[in-house]
Amino acid sequence: MSHTGHPPPPPKPPDGWKNALNEASATSADVTKTFVTALRDSADAFPPLKSLAAGVLAVWQTAERARSSKLRAKALAERSCRLLGIVADAVKDPNDVPPEMNVVLGNFEILLEDIQRTLKPLQKQNLLKSLPRLNRDQDELDDLNRRLDEAYQSFMISSALMTQLQLERIQRKVAKQLIMLGHIDKAQDCTIAQLSGIRNEVSYSAQKATTHSDRKLAEIRRELATKLEVIDRGQTHLKYLFTISVGLF
Structure with a gap:
């Protein structure tokens, strides 16, 4: 990881590129080509990535058929493929791809x-x-590496x-x-306040109803007491009349 926080660029073949390239296994190359082929043939892949995969495969096939500067040509193909892998890993959702x-x-x-x-x-x-032609090929390949x-x-x-x-x-x-x-919090606070108001109204109404009921019961009791008192007086008067009637006979 570089000091900028980004991964280092795909390495460019140095002067001793032959030894480094010879260390790459054929299995790794096959796996890489399989990945690129799958990306090219995928129906769900981002269209620009599919086009890039097709381009990388074309470069790879051309490099394998090179008769001169073959190792440098393959190195270019491998760098192109690795850069495609970095791009494919970063660009997953087409909706998140800016115009740039x-x-x-x-x-x-x-x-x-x-x-x-x-x-x-x-x-x-x-x-x-000829040596000039070899040098020219090398310059062209170096320029392509720089462009990569x-x-x-x-x-x-x-x-x-x-x-x-x-x-x-x-x-x-x-x-x-x-x-x-x-x-939502404001609405919740408002709802709580409304419920609290309703609760207070219900409590007041219940208290008022209870008070009203108590007064009504007291009034009924007084009426009953008055009626009972009248009945008692009536019974007493009847007894008195009965006593008088018995004395007459």
Whole structure:
């Protein structure tokens, strides 16, 4: 990891590129080509990635048929493939791809076409080339390596921008959710206040009804007591009359 926080670019073949390249296993190359082929043939893949995968496979096939500078040609193909892997790993959701990233992907596709076009003459040239021609081939391949470096740097810049846009979108979404939560809290407080008011009204009404009932019961008791008193007086009067009537007979 570099001091900038980004992964280092795909390594460019140094002066001792033959030894480093010979250490790469055929199995690894087969796995890589299988991945690129699957990406190209995938029905769900992002269309620009499918085009890049087709371009990388074309470069790989052209490099394998090179008769001169074969190792350098294969190194270019491997770098192109590894850069595609980095791009495919970062670009997963087409909805998250900004216009700047689409431009970078388009430039990468153009670069793959230039690499393939540069490697094609190497299929026809024999091993007995003139030194100037060999030097010219080497310069062209070095220039393509430099352009791969530039493509990587452009991709990392666009990837950082894409990440920033994603974070900003998430922040806006979170802010919106917080605002909604604030509205919900206010609505909840309002509802609680309303329920509290209703509870107080019900309590007051119940208390009032109880008080009214108590007064009504007291009034009924007084009426009953009055009626009982009248009945008692009536019974007493009847007894008195009965006593008088008995005395008369």
